[in-house]
Amino acid sequence: MGSDHAVVRTPTPPRRRRLSITAILDEFFFVYAGLAAIWLTWLLLTESFRLGWLGIVFFLVFWVMLAYFALPRLHRIFTAIYVPDYFIGRTRTSDGLLGDPVNLALLGSTEQVRQAMQDAGWTPADPITLRSAWKIISSTIARRSYDRAPVSPLFLFGRTQDMAYQQEVAGNPAKRHHVRFWRTPDDWLLPGGTRVDWLAAGTFDRAVGFSLFTLQVTHKIDADIDVERDHVIATIVNASPRAAVEVLKDFSTGYHSRNGGGDSIQTDGDLPIINLRRLNEIGGSL
Numbered sequence: 001m002g003s004d005h006a007v008v009r010t011p012t013p014p015r016r017r018r019l020s021i022t023a024i025l026d027e028f029f030f031v032y033a034g035l036a037a038i039w040l041t042w043l044l045l046t047e048s049f050r051l052g053w054l055g056i057v058f059f060l061v062f063w064v065m066l067a068y069f070a071l072p073r074l075h076r077i078f079t080a081i082y083v084p085d086y087f088i089g090r091t092r093t094s095d096g097l098l099g100d101p102v103n104l105a106l107l108g109s110t111e112q113v114r115q116a117m118q119d120a121g122w123t124p125a126d127p128i129t130l131r132s133a134w135k136i137i138s139s140t141i142a143r144r145s146y147d148r149a150p151v152s153p154l155f156l157f158g159r160t161q162d163m164a165y166q167q168e169v170a171g172n173p174a175k176r177h178h179v180r181f182w183r184t185p186d187d188w189l190l191p192g193g194t195r196v197d198w199l200a201a202g203t204f205d206r207a208v209g210f211s212l213f214t215l216q217v218t219h220k221i222d223a224d225i226d227v228e229r230d231h232v233i234a235t236i237v238n239a240s241p242r243a244a245v246e247v248l249k250d251f252s253t254g255y256h257s258r259n260g261g262g263d264s265i266q267t268d269g270d271l272p273i274i275n276l277r278r279l280n281e282i283g284g285s286l
Contacts, residue, residue, distance in 0.1 A: 031077060067215040071095075075213065087191070089252045091154040091180075091201055093260035097213060099154045100221070100259050101252075101267055103229040104179070104200035105190070108276030113181060113198060114163070116243065116276050120235040122165035125178070126150045136173055140208055145171035152218065154260075156182040156199060167235075174208045174219070179232050194248065196273060203259075204228045212262020223264040233272055244275040 072095040079096030091099035106113060117124075126132045128150040139146035147168040153160040161180035169175040179202035189195055204227070205219040222228065237243050251271035259265050 106198035
């Protein structure tokens with residue numbers, strides 16, 4: 001007869017997380033730098049009221065410290081804690097805030113995307129450099145055309161956009177159609193299992209203003225991002241009739257929210273996929 005005794009398994013003790021001194025120091029100085037920037041900003045603000053007209057200069061320094069050092073650092077600390085580090089259909093700003101929604105997807109090679117955008121009348125944006133940054137500032141103030149003005153970096157898959165295109169409106173650099181593109185990682189699938197080569201975020205810049213969250217000078221976008229999404233599609237399809245469009249209905253829940261600059265955004269949640277694979281690799285439509 002077999003034994004009536006049950007086999008008792010000894011539970012495996014949980015593995016303890018090993019604390020890294022380097023990681024602890026990194027987190028400490030990350031938070032310390034944020035608090036130090038906020039404290040310095042407060043000192044500049046309080047001291048500026050004691051210096052008469054010189055206080056205006058100190059107030060400008062205070063604004064620069066607050067908008068470009070203290071608030072961005074504070075946002076990085078908090079968003080590192082509560083913003084998910086996986087695809088949720090939103091880009092992120094360099095400060096970690098949720099940026100513009102992903103509202104387009106594409107199938108095709110880099111050359112096909114570039115050719116389609118060129119044929120559709122879109123202009124590639126210049127990279128951000130000191131020269132291009134000064135040029136867009138001076139062009140905006142003087143209302144002088146700059147059709148290759150750079151766009152701010154937004155992050156998806158942990159990196160900035162691979163390319164960006166725009167269409168300036170009436171020679172005014174403060175108003176423009178623009179769209180950013182990110183190449184998807186190898187073997188990456190959309191939620192639901194659909195394979196695409198590119199994701200994109202298209203929005204319309206309506207004016208220049210201040211960010212609600214950081215007080216930085218930035219472009220303000222139009223709230224109805226679906227209008228800009230449909231504009232991008234229409235320009236590509238009209239220029240390249242062989243391009244096909246399939247729509248993933250209700251890819252995300254339609255919602256009202258804000259982007260990284262604090263601008264209101266609204267979308268129906270549909271995700272159109274533009275198929276450019278039937279376009280010639282070298283010279284446009286077949």
